[in-house]
Amino acid sequence: MTNILQTALGPLVEFVWMEADLLDAKRYAEWLALWADDGKYVIPIDQDTESFEDSLNFAYDDATMRDMRVRRLSSGQSMSASHAAQTVRTVSRFVRLPDSARGDARLRCAQHLVEYKFDRHRHYVANVEWTIRSDGDKFEIVEKVVRLVNSEDALAGMSYLL
Amino acid sequence: MTELLPSELVRDDCVHTALYKDPEIFEQEIDRIFNRTWVWVAHDSELPNPGDYVTTHVGRQPVIVNRDKQGEVRVMLNRCRHRGATICEKRKGNAPGFVCPYHAWTYGQDGALKGLPLPKGYKDFDKADYGLVTLRVESYNGLIFATFNEDAAPLDEFLGRAKPWIDLFMKQGGGYPIKTMGEHKFTFPGNWKIQLENTTDAYHFPVVHKSFLTSLDGDTSELFSFMKAGGYVEDLDNGHSVMVMIPELVDLEENLDEPIPDRFAELAEDLRQDHSEDEVRKIVRAVTGTGFNVNLFPNLACSMAFFRVLRPLAVDETEIRHIAIGMDGGPDAANRARLRLHEHFQGPMGFGTPDDAEAWERVQRGSEAGEDQMWIMLNRGEDKTESNAGDVTAETGMRAAYQMWKRMMTV
Structure with missing residues (x-):
């Protein structure tokens, strides 16, 4: 039987928008709850790589590492995260990709994030690839790969999540 | 100030x-x-094969670090001798030489000017005078350093x-x-x-x-x-x-x-x-x-x-x-x-x-x-x-x- 959530783009887009809103609001505990237990949050450096495990990334997070990352950002112990930049991200240009071998929905979108801190705006533009599993009446993130267009250039410290 | x-x-x-x-x-x-002392430019492992190169900087000056056919590591200014364009904008790669994209002046792995289009347009021109500017290069235990300073003490002594x-x-x-x-x-x-x-x-x-x-x-x-x-x-x-x-x-x-x-x-x-x-x-x-x-x-x-x-x-x-x-x-x-x-x-x-x-x-x-x-x-x-x-x-x-x-x- 075809699951409506696996075929329609609309609910997936709404899910991604909701995720973006949680990150801009720094509601990290709720963000953690969106993930599948085996989910991977990846921000690669190499523009073309699919072999994240054998490459150096900005982030290559399993559940444990995501938990630790969120704890760091929320702990009050990090001077950069204690007054982290404000972010506003726009997510658009959604495209469905062929489902994963396991039947999870895959899509790609554009993300334009602007951060503001120290009287300064910085921009980060990325293609974001999603693998999203529908589990009953909800979605969970199996993989989120944020491919920054300038990943191989010099970036600046980021105490928020892309 | x-x-x-x-x-x-x-x-x-x-x-x-x-x-x-x-x-x-x-x-x-x-x-x-x-511009006067030894500046680190690369690690040996970044240039495993002849022809391998990386682009980087010595201070503010863009340079190419490469390994030539004989295995020698060279550091050359990333600047065509003609009109100053960079001759390589890739971060790394392998190349038998470098061609300036502006007027096709062509340099070998050793930086020598090999050729240029319509050379007869120049008078008293000796290609030997127009190779890429090379820096002094020495290395220690895989660490490659370069300097513009011919009078600098040997790297060995500098690292001491x-x-x-x-x-x-x-x-x-x-x-x-x-x-x-x-x-x-x-x-x-x-x-x-x-x-x-x-x-x-x-x-x-x-x-x-x-x-x-x-x-x-x-x-x-x-x-x-x-x-x-x-x-x-x-x-x-x-x-x-x-x-x-x-x-x-x-x-x-x-x-x-x-x-x-x-x-x-x-x-x-x-x-x-x-x-x-x-x-x-x-x-x-x-x-x-x-x-x-x-x-x-x-x-x-x-x-x-x-x-x-x-x-x-x-x-x-x-x-x-x-x-x-x-x-x-x-x-x-x-x-x-x-x-x-x-x-x-x-x-x-x-x-x-x-x-x-x-x-x-x-x-x-x-x-x-x-x-x-x-x-x-x-x-x-x-x-x-x-x-x-x-x-x-x-x-x-x-x-x-x-x-x-x-x-x-x-x-």
């Missing part, structure tokens, strides 16, 4: 704030330091007492040669010397990196509680210094019969499938890197488990690269462990770097206060000497670097 001479701006125990913010001083630093520490650092190959494995690159709006100081600054670690330390498991956290663990900082001459934070991780080929820590039990078990027990112990002990930072004036630090490279962009803008290193030909499991450890602390989204970058930017911003009345303190702690055990939080490394700065700036 400041009326003081370079010799007056550096005292034994403090430096003037103008060193962070005076554009004229910055221009002098480029001329007198980066830092060499044994470089040798110890390279033992983290765990029996394999060292190779680079990618890099995190970022900028911060601040002077390059703020970064230079930081790699010899143990005093900041438990404060700035509290959130990193909290994220570690108990054993690792114990390793990093080095403030009272017998560490020290030693001046190694010529602006170089070493900061030993974890004395038991100075020589990675010692203490190989000690029990393998629990956190590496799984890795060790994995390695045992293809390696002898001796090899497993050597690899596991090397996997987290060394317990010290060797700072090499002016732009490289061999820092625990990675290379830190700085590049001055402007008086208040600096680029930093944290280059991951691994075991060349070594087990995938060990290299993956090293990649994950690097990602944990380093990079613009690491658990350490963003806090460092924030601290450095705050120094630059705060330095606007006080005009010409204020100095930066460097008087903390006692130097390690033959008769003194030293102190890991001593600002010895900064004092050493600034004395070298003074020497070079007042020539």
Whole structure:
């Protein structure tokens, strides 16, 4: 039987928008709850790589590492995260990709994030690839790969999540 | 801006704030330091084959570092002799030579001008006079340095007492040669010397990196509680210094019969499938890197488990690269462990770097206060000497670097 959530783009887009809103609001505990237990949050450096495990990334997070990352950002112990930049991200240009071998929905979108801190705006533009599993009446993130267009250039410290 | 001479701006125990913010001083630093001394440009493993090249900078000047057919490493200005265009904009690759995209002047791997279109348009033109400008190149234990200065002392002499520490650092190959494995690159709006100081600054670690330390498991956290663990900082001459934070991780080929820590039990078990027990112990002990930072004036630090490279962009803008290193030909499991450890602390989204970058930017911003009345303190702690055990939080490394700065700036 075809699951409506696996075929329609609309609910997936709404899910991604909701995720973006949680990150801009720094509601990290709720963000953690969106993930599948085996989910991977990846921000690669190499523009073309699919072999994240054998490459150096900005982030290559399993559940444990995501938990630790969120704890760091929320702990009050990090001077950069204690007054982290404000972010506003726009997510658009959604495209469905062929489902994963396991039947999870895959899509790609554009993300334009602007951060503001120290009287300064910085921009980060990325293609974001999603693998999203529908589990009953909800979605969970199996993989989120944020491919920054300038990943191989010099970036600046980021105490928020892309 | 400041009326003081370079010799007056550096005292034994403090430096003037103008060193962070005076554009004229910055221009002098480029001329007198980066254009005069040995500057690190690459690691051997980045150029394994003839024709391999990387593009980088010596100070502000773009250069190509390549290995020619004979295996010789060359460093050449990335600038066509004709009209000044860069002849290569790729970060790395393999090339039999370089062709300027503007008018197709063609250079060999050795920088010699091989050909140009319509040469008859020039009178009395000898191609031999128009090769790429090459720099002097010397290397030590895989570290490749270049200088514009034909009169500079040999690299061997320049590195001097830092060499044994470089040798110890390279033992983290765990029996394999060292190779680079990618890099995190970022900028911060601040002077390059703020970064230079930081790699010899143990005093900041438990404060700035509290959130990193909290994220570690108990054993690792114990390793990093080095403030009272017998560490020290030693001046190694010529602006170089070493900061030993974890004395038991100075020589990675010692203490190989000690029990393998629990956190590496799984890795060790994995390695045992293809390696002898001796090899497993050597690899596991090397996997987290060394317990010290060797700072090499002016732009490289061999820092625990990675290379830190700085590049001055402007008086208040600096680029930093944290280059991951691994075991060349070594087990995938060990290299993956090293990649994950690097990602944990380093990079613009690491658990350490963003806090460092924030601290450095705050120094630059705060330095606007006080005009010409204020100095930066460097008087903390006692130097390690033959008769003194030293102190890991001593600002010895900064004092050493600034004395070298003074020497070079007042020539």
